Amino acid sequence: MSDIDCRVMKMNKKIFRSSLLVALLVLTASFVMIIGILFNYFQLQIEKELKNEAMYISIAIENEGAEYLKSIVNNEERVTLISADGTVIADTSVEAEELENHLDREEIKKALADGYGTSVRYSETLTEKVVYYAQLLDDGSILRVSTKQYTVVTVLLGLSQSISAVILFTFILSFILSSRVSKSIVKPINELDLDDPENNNNAYEELSPLLSKISSQHKTIEKQLHEAKKQQEEFSLITENMSDGLLVIDKNMQILMCNTSAKKLLNASGNINGNVFSVNRSKAFRQSVEKSLGGERFENEMIYNDKHYKIIANPVYEESEIIGAFIVIIDITDTIQREQMRREFTSNVSHELKTPLTSISGFAEMMMNGGIDEATVKDFSKSIYEEAQRLISLVIDIIRISELDEKSNIFVKEKVDLYELSEEIIERLKPQADKKSVKMNIFGGKAQVYGVRKILDEIIYNLCDNAVKYNNNGGTVDIIVRTTDDEAIITVRDNGIGIPESAQNRVFERFYRVDKSRSKEKGGTGLGLSIVKHGAVFHNAQITLDSQINEGTSITLKFPT
Secondary structure: OOHHHHHHHHHHHHHHHHHHHHHHHHHHHHHHHHHHHHHHHHHHHHHHHHHHHHHHHHHHHHHHOHHHHHHOOOOOEEEEEEOOOOOEEEEOOOOHHHOOOOOOOHHHHHHHHHOEEEEEEEOOOOOEEEEEEEEEOOOOOEEEEEEEEEOHHHHHHHOHHHHHHHHHHHHHHHHHHHHHHHHHHHHHHHOOOOOOOOOOOOOOHHHHHHHHHHHHHHHHHHHHHHHHHHHHHHHHHHHHOOOOEEEEEEOOOEEEEEOHHHHHHOOOOOOOOOEHHHOOOOHHHHHHHHHHHOOOOEEEEEEEOOEEEEEEEEEEEEOOEEEEEEEEEEEOHHHHHHHHHHHHHHHHHHHHHHHHHHHHHHHHHHHHHOOOOHHHHHHHHHHHHHHHHHHHHHHHHHHHHHHHHHOOOOOOOEEEEHHHHHHHHHHHHHHHHHHOOOEEEEEEOOOEEEEOHHHHHHHHHHHHHHHHHOOOOOOEEEEEEEEOOOEEEEEEEEOOOOOOHHHOOOOOOOOOOOOHHHHHHHOOOOOHHHHHHHHHHHOOOEEEEEEEOOOEEEEEEEEEO
């Protein structure tokens, strides 16, 4: 049963009880009034009869004397003749000598004063009353006639069964009629169409203003609900497409809302509800929640699952009371890593530049001091030249990476055939490969991409240069060029020393070397694969690396065509 049905039922019962009570009260009042009116009427009739009878008896007494009273035989009425001083002369019910003086009786006093008088006296049990009528005679004596009358109590007791039957019948009739009346009153109200209050509702004209108001409120509520739903959808759309996590909690730390990003960042799934600490119990997170619910805007950093997060917690007020908090979770792992890479890059650049400059400065200082033979001078000059070349290569590589990072130069794009470009690079690397007896092969066919020839050249050159440098004597380097419907693919594969699995995620970082001592022996700057990565990003290419220790390395680039 719905709440509306319950209310209608209560209303029906209330109307029923009210109408039944009114009926019973009206019945009781009517009964009392009728009994009162009847008793007053009967009393007046009795007084009238007593007056008439007194008149007839007074005539008879004047004609026949007091002896007339002895001839009266009437058990219902009592006749008494009283002298002017209150002494009873004769009485039809009791011997005159036995009666006391009646001068103080109310009806006697009135008769002596006004010529006639009436009074009513009740018995001690209130079940009987006596009506007296006294008349002053011509000789100064007083004739009094009285009769008994049952009281209301006596009548009611005598008619108790009949009255009970009438009351029961009346109660049943009132019950039935009240029930029908209450239902007939409630039925039109119950059939009101509150979804469309102004139409098809002809129950009561008196309800028209109320129905009009309900209709107006209904329209207002529908409009407000529509706007609230629209705002909720907009809020959900915004929060669900946020890259940052958003949590809304109440003052009891219960989760009210959690967007998809927050679930991903906190590795949660399904519907998140309950206490906010069930999502994360780290010290930084707990501190942020507690500070915000304490009324303080608080920012903190948290490390969770090897990632760095920034937490911004703001309290939410309603008037002056805190009712909850907004918690924003921002993934700053990339920022932290970039900052760390920047510091490492600065440190590495300083170190890499310092090393050749120190060597050059040392050799130059010894030559400047003199006392060195010609052969040693030639060796120092050679060392200075090699270190200078290494320094130039390092600076050039740093400039290239900076250009790719900042895109400070305007690069001209053109159609470039990767197969032809690879052939040119093989020719340039042939002297270096011959020194280690490394055989370089190329397979496939033409594969054109739209890009910057200089950058593509550096990408392939660095891949092939590393494949030769870190290969075994007598090894092989294979360049495989092929195409698909939407990609141009080039793979550089060698059977050299390979890259450890632990280092494969870092080889594209700037200045990262798997074996620093061995890399310096090979003459590398540590920026070759970093240039490859930046060049690939510039061309929206994908890089994949596959390498096994002592088996070789294979690096594949997929360029969109």
